Structure formats: C-alpha cells, structure tokens
Amino acid sequence: MKEVFIGRENLQRLIGRWAKDYRVYVPVTFDIMNNEATPDYELVAGEVPEKLHLEGAALAHTAKSFIFYSREVVAKYPSSDPEADVEAPPTVIVGPRACDVRGLAKFDKVYWSTVHFTEEYDDPFIIEKRKNTYIVSLDCTAAKETCFCTMVGGEPYPKEGFDLNLAPIDSGFVLTIGSEKGEKLVAGSDDLVSELQSTHGQERERSRNSVTEAVNRQNADFRVEGSFDRYDLEGSPESWAYVTQNCVGCGACNRVCPTCTCFLLVDQRAKGGYERTRNWDTCLSLGYARTGGGGNSRPELLQRLDNRLRCKFEYSRDRYGLVTCTGCGRCIDACMGKIDMREAIKHVVTEKAKA
C-alpha cells in the first residue's frame, strides 16, 4: 500500500476539497451537558471545522450507521418498481477506527454476495451505500478503558478494509492509500502530500506499539485459556444466569455494536399506498424470536444474552469464518447494567472448565 506524509493544515485543505464533491463527515467534539467534550461526527457544511478530533479511540457512533440506517424505507407498494430506489450520495467518513472497519466485513458477508449467498440475495440498500462510502480511518492514539481489540485478534490500527488511513504523528499524519477509492480521494492533491520519511514510519510504529501494549495491559485480568476464535461459550444455564443478572434487555448493546446487523421490517400506510421500513432490531428483546400464536424459542433473557455473545464468537465463526466481536467496548460503555462482556466470557469459560 502506498504511503505518504500529510501535514495538519494540508489535511484540512484536502478535506475541504472533498467537501466540494462529496458529503463529508468529520469527527469533532461537542460540548454537551456538564461541559463534557463528547466526540461525534459532523457533516461538513461550508468550512471544514477548525478543530477536528483525530486522537483517542473509537467514537460512540459506529461506522455501520452510515450504510445501515436505524430506519429506512425499503419498498413502497402496491405500485412499486422492481428496481430498488436507493439514495446513496458519495460520502466520505473521516474517523472510523480499526474496530469499526473490521465490523464492516460482517455487513459485506451478510448483505453482499459471498460464498453463502448468491447475487440474487444482494441487498441494494446496503451495497449502494457501501460502494459510495469512502472510509478514511484513523489509528487510535489512546485506548478507552473498555477497549479490548487485541483480545479478539485485532490491533488498535486498521490493516485493511479502509480507503485511506491516517496515523497521527507529531508533525502530521502518515496517510496510507488502501484502495482504488482511496486513490481517487488523493488524486490531484500531490501539492498537499510529501514523501514519507523513515522517521515518520518509526514514529508511527512507536505509537502503535504503545497503544497495543496499553490495550493488552488493561485486559490482562480478563484473559482466559484458549484463543478467542475458539471460544466455546456453550456454558451452563447457571453461568449464563449469573452473567445476565443485571441485564434489563434494553438492547443498547445491539444498537452500538459495529457488527450487529439484525433488522425488522415494518409496514405502514404512506402517501399513495403503503411503505415498508427496515428498522434496527435487537435480539435481546422478548419479541425477537416470538412466533405466531405466542411461541418463543428464547423466552428467557439469559437465553437471549447467551445467543448474543455466542453469535459474535461461535455462530459467525461457523457461518462466515469471522469472529464478529471487534473488541470496540461500546456495548460495555452503553450497558446500564454494567455488564462487561470480557467478564462474562471469562466467567462462562472458567465455570465450564471447572465442570
């Protein structure tokens, strides 16, 4: 992959050039209540914001929200066109981290032709947006307390799956071009980049190593025997009941997760007939597996949390050859029951070993 150097001001200019042809989202911090600086994405309208938030770890918002909307009309009937009516303007997202980028791989497996699904199952709404979305990812420069990417086969910096990647260093950024789409974003901007110096590369390695070590260090206590991609979480109902005791079934964990792909189709009246909307759904809800007449294959909350975690580690592995927990820690941050999946896995696996 081609790598160049770009200074801070020049990056600002480059983003400004994108904003002429694309919708561009950049990470900034918002002052919400208590003056806490909360980083989130902002759509560039006019000038590129002066203070971009390009350090730290993953934002609360996942990259998935840009291709998989929480609610979207997917059909209008009765008089509907066989072709999908998809609105997917070219969009650049600056700021996804490694755990977001890895999450998109699950979407590609589920929604795009893979060995499991033939082309006739391609989802136009996801694919058109995916094709028109340009991922400009970032190395993490610090870990959140809940980050554990290195425990699930990842690193705090993207290795693939991005169009451009920015690695912050003292004097600017190492810019890596990861795809043809990435080439397109830097084409005609040779005036803003320069050749990479070996010191730039060394600086980036130092930063990457130190963040990796920090993530490893903060998770040392959660390590269990065996490799994450071989976890067998078929634990006892008691161990799952213990893990689930503070779960209220709110589904916050599903919503913030970069690899939760599930949805529910809901029909309603609309102008000229009816419309079908696709809505994010959550496997933690009682109704998720409910069948006609009131049957339910997962009536207990503990069965549903068990299903969620095993979906990430076992079922996706068996189905797609992917472990679909990317260790972003968002579900831990979001949980009002303070359920930490690192502890949950450790508990289930160690109880199992004892049995």
Added chain:
Amino acid sequence: MKNLYRPIESVIEDIKQETPNINTYRFRPKEPVTFAAGQFVELTVPGVGEAPFTPSSNPNVTDTMEITIMEVGSVTEALAKMKVGDTVGIRGPYGHGYNLTDFEGKEILIIGGGVGLAPLRSLILALFDDIDRYKKISIRYGARTPEDIVYKDLLPEWEKMKNTEVQQTIDEPHPDWRGTVGVVTVLLDDLPLVTTVDVDVPFHAETAIACVCGPPIMLKFVNVGLLQKGFKPENIYHSMERNMSCGLGKCGHCMLGEYYICKDGPVLTAAQIEKFGDPF
C-alpha cells in the same frame, strides 16, 4: 439493482373455509412466483405486515398459488377479514425445496399436526404427480377435534391414490369420531421397531423418509419416536417454525446457531439439528 423487499401484487381469487379458524386462499400474482415443494413465501397484508407461509398447492401449477392459513395474530387476522378480489403482496420463494430425487424408490412417511398438514400438501401433490417413482406414501395426520381437520374433502381422495394410505387421529374422544384417538405420535405405533428389508412390514425405517410439520411440541415427540423406530436422522425432515422477517438470510430473526432457517431451511433434517438438543 433489484429490490428484494418488494411485494408482488397478488389478487385473492378464492377463499375456502377449512375449519373455523383456517382458510385456504388462492392467489394470482401479477408476476409469476414459482416454487418447489418445501419452499416458502412472504405474504403481505397491505399496511399490516408480512408473515412467512409455505404454499399448499401443487408446485407444478405456476399461475396461481394456494396457501392454507390459520388465524393466530395480527397479519393472519387481517387476512381473514379480506375478500375475494382484494389484493395482497407475495415475495419469494425462499429457502430450499425437498430434494425429491432423494425420495425416489423409497417409502415416504408424511406426518402433519393441525395446520401443519398445509405445507405438506404441496409436497404430497408433487409426489402424486410422479407417483410411480415412489414405493409408498403414508400420510398420517392429527388434529385437535374433527372440526379442526383441514382438507376434509381431499383426504378421502388422497387415500384412493396408488400406493398411498392415510391415517388420522384426533386428540380427545368425540361422539362423531370413529377413528384413532390420541396425539399424533400414536400414529407411529404401527411402525415396527426393527425391520429387515425382506419382511413385509409397513415401513423399513433404515431407508424410509419422514417429512414432519406441526407445532414445536409435536416435532419434538415425533422426532424422538422416529429415531426410536430406527429412522436415520438424515432421512427425517422437520419444517422448523421460527420468527422470520426478511426470508433472505439477513434480518437474523430465524437464526438457530449458525443456521438461517429461512435460507438453509425451512426444512432441516434431524441430523442437521442434532447438536442443538431440543431446538423445536
């Protein structure tokens, strides 16, 4: 790109009442929706929503499709209020059909409970179209009461088909009922425990095929019963009831472990689900 979520307008051509809460509807889709026995479709009641159903008509008839539907909740109740001439939506077909070439030359046991005979009817009709290819067809059907029996007029016709038998049971004794009484598993009682190919017994469990559809509790007990009788797990086909939203292997609702029932099923063999213990 083609829109996977679009329902195809379909007109209700006929409604036949089977039982107080089950009707058979004949639909004529505006664009052909062809299916193989065992596949299912998503049926839209406009503005109310969708639900998955397996057509009950002959798959070799392609311009119309019949579905036998029990009223249980929002979509099915709204459908029950519709009339001949009204429009619904259909998309599909989804999932795999039965691999009928695997059934050739074999004894086929078809076990249905309640409205569960409906999805099996398309299989039965497909088998009848090539009846000489199969050694024997035995249809065993259980309903709660005589009133709850679907296809009352068709069952006697089926019995007249070559190499075909029909056995029925109802759950509780009833003044109008002369036949077998007991839940559907009593219809497995005449199957011999151990068989050899040259003895004249109703079924040769080691080679016979069983296709089962009905409420989860029935599947559970029939599965145990058939395994005890020596049926091979790979020859027992269960129609799995799961919540389904998309039918396309995407929404996640139907998942059982790594399987999408909508995509890998809706019919799975006992061998495929063995590892889940009691997944019904």
